[in-house]
Amino acid sequence: MKTILSIKNLQHYFGKGTVDENHVLKGINLDIREGDFISIIGGNGAGKSTLLNSVAGSFPITSGSILLNGQDITKQNVMKRSDKISRVFQDPRMGTAVRLTVEENLAIAMKRGQSRGFSKGVKKQQRKFFKEQLATLGLGLENRLQTEIGLLSGGQRQAITLLMATIVRPELLLLDEHSAALDPKTSLLVMELTEKIISEQNLTAFMVTHNMEDAIRYGNRLIMLHQGQIVVDLANEEKNQLTVPDLLELFHKKSGSQVSDDSLLL
Amino acid sequence: MIANFFTNLFSIASFSIAEGLMWSLLAVGIFVTYRILDVADLTTEGSFPLGGAITAALIMSDLPPIVATIGAVFGGMLAGLVSGIIHTKLKIPALLAGIITMTGLYSINSRVMGKKPNQALLGKQTIFNFMDEFNFTSNTVVIIIGLVTVLLVIGLLYTFFRTEIGLSIISTGDNIEMSQANGINTDFTKILGYMIANGMIALSGSLIAQNNGYADISSGIGTIVIGLAAIIISEVLFSKQPLLYRMFSVVLGAIIYRFILALILELPIEANDNKFFSAVILVVALSFPLVQKKLQSNSKRQPKKRKGGVL
Numbered sequence: 001m002k003t004i005l006s007i008k009n010l011q012h013y014f015g016k017g018t019v020d021e022n023h024v025l026k027g028i029n030l031d032i033r034e035g036d037f038i039s040i041i042g043g044n045g046a047g048k049s050t051l052l053n054s055v056a057g058s059f060p061i062t063s064g065s066i067l068l069n070g071q072d073i074t075k076q077n078v079m080k081r082s083d084k085i086s087r088v089f090q091d092p093r094m095g096t097a098v099r100l101t102v103e104e105n106l107a108i109a110m111k112r113g114q115s116r117g118f119s120k121g122v123k124k125q126q127r128k129f130f131k132e133q134l135a136t137l138g139l140g141l142e143n144r145l146q147t148e149i150g151l152l153s154g155g156q157r158q159a160i161t162l163l164m165a166t167i168v169r170p171e172l173l174l175l176d177e178h179s180a181a182l183d184p185k186t187s188l189l190v191m192e193l194t195e196k197i198i199s200e201q202n203l204t205a206f207m208v209t210h211n212m213e214d215a216i217r218y219g220n221r222l223i224m225l226h227q228g229q230i231v232v233d234l235a236n237e238e239k240n241q242l243t244v245p246d247l248l249e250l251f252h253k254k255s256g257s258q259v260s261d262d263s264l265l266l
Numbered sequence: 267m268i269a270n271f272f273t274n275l276f277s278i279a280s281f282s283i284a285e286g287l288m289w290s291l292l293a294v295g296i297f298v299t300y301r302i303l304d305v306a307d308l309t310t311e312g313s314f315p316l317g318g319a320i321t322a323a324l325i326m327s328d329l330p331p332i333v334a335t336i337g338a339v340f341g342g343m344l345a346g347l348v349s350g351i352i353h354t355k356l357k358i359p360a361l362l363a364g365i366i367t368m369t370g371l372y373s374i375n376s377r378v379m380g381k382k383p384n385q386a387l388l389g390k391q392t393i394f395n396f397m398d399e400f401n402f403t404s405n406t407v408v409i410i411i412g413l414v415t416v417l418l419v420i421g422l423l424y425t426f427f428r429t430e431i432g433l434s435i436i437s438t439g440d441n442i443e444m445s446q447a448n449g450i451n452t453d454f455t456k457i458l459g460y461m462i463a464n465g466m467i468a469l470s471g472s473l474i475a476q477n478n479g480y481a482d483i484s485s486g487i488g489t490i491v492i493g494l495a496a497i498i499i500s501e502v503l504f505s506k507q508p509l510l511y512r513m514f515s516v517v518l519g520a521i522i523y524r525f526i527l528a529l530i531l532e533l534p535i536e537a538n539d540n541k542f543f544s545a546v547i548l549v550v551a552l553s554f555p556l557v558q559k560k561l562q563s564n565s566k567r568q569p570k571k572r573k574g575g576v577l
Binding site for chain 2: 056077078079082083086087089093094095096097098099100104105107108109111112113114116117118119120121122164
């Protein structure tokens, strides 16, 4: 299977050389294969978000390298990587521009990876496509193309962000605890939608979650981080048989420390 | 006596409309940075006199007024480009970037005006001489030319903000993380916003210098407050509206601001007192929503906020 993303000996420090120095990622080596849907779990401060942000290009990493389809992207910023990597944020307010309408947001997403010019931002012929795409979300948003995003609920916005991240097929989809800020019912809806979109488009995805049940339920591969290192990496059959108690036990064994259910969940 | 008062009021109103239309270009320019890009850009206080200075210099070298006016727009855009680059590429906070450009522009403006603090346009043709053959009053001419310019500029601006690049400027000011995640070069969009804003501000400076009959190096002082006051007045009076209406409501805000100021200037005060009143008007307008809220909550007990779900 083709490797989409390859992370080689990734080290990251926050505040290096200061008294607050924090060695967050301690030599991560990871190959993400085409079609992988990976869920990343780990306790607070394990480095889940830092790892995801490193892949997105949110900050320059301390050392190591990141290759996308064999091309070194370590030095590229978010904007440069955006033609291949798309992202759904944890905060539903983060993924959309609130003062723009639904169709304007989608039009911006349609231009990901392309140059923008002086032609009309939202084109007439795009509207039909947007409507069809919004209809697949099943939230009735297909009739609200001209509604300002700011007037929509968190769940609706997160569903639109998911659509925006996949409306142009990304090589890699990053999901940053994207259902964590929603109520349980909406969270389930967004997760089901995520799974549907990923399987329909056969996407490669990398999902940070602190919900162990979600981590077990979705995706084909599960990675556990502990103190900046990968301690568990299970795929397919092995992963499918996992239960939450299994996972807790595994964590205890690998990390050599007692852990309560809560600290891993939160 | 009463008739006299009303004629007086009428002349104040028509004078305020004329002045307000010219100042509204500055206000809409500041609206682009302050509200759309979400940065407070003090370049304004340098690009405004720059517009006047360039226009005066070009008119004095006998270029047609229209060329002198367009020259001012380009000068302002260049000033915006400098601030934009200082802010985005050198990562200097927006407020400081504006102050730096504004300070540097003082010397440049002085040179543009031939090292004089002001430049009179005595006996020269300005853009307001275009309609001389119609024998309108000077105030009417200013209103007509001001209105045509405002309509033209807002029309262009609105069309631009509906293009792919325009949308990406709005989205940059709205949500920079999302914009970058969608591949928008946010440095570029910010710089572009700075350029558009300062081009409009310099245009305002150019028109006002031509109407006054002179360009003045210190005319930029307090312009940011004038622009903000117009924006805030428009928001207090006309609340939230789609972009096109908002830009026109800023124009109305500028006119209303001029009107309030003109009424104050009817009082026996000194000419230099006007900046003080500008500041007071801004404070009143800015605190208005808060005062309104306080009054409402005092007059009637507010119903308990209904607890809403996340969805």
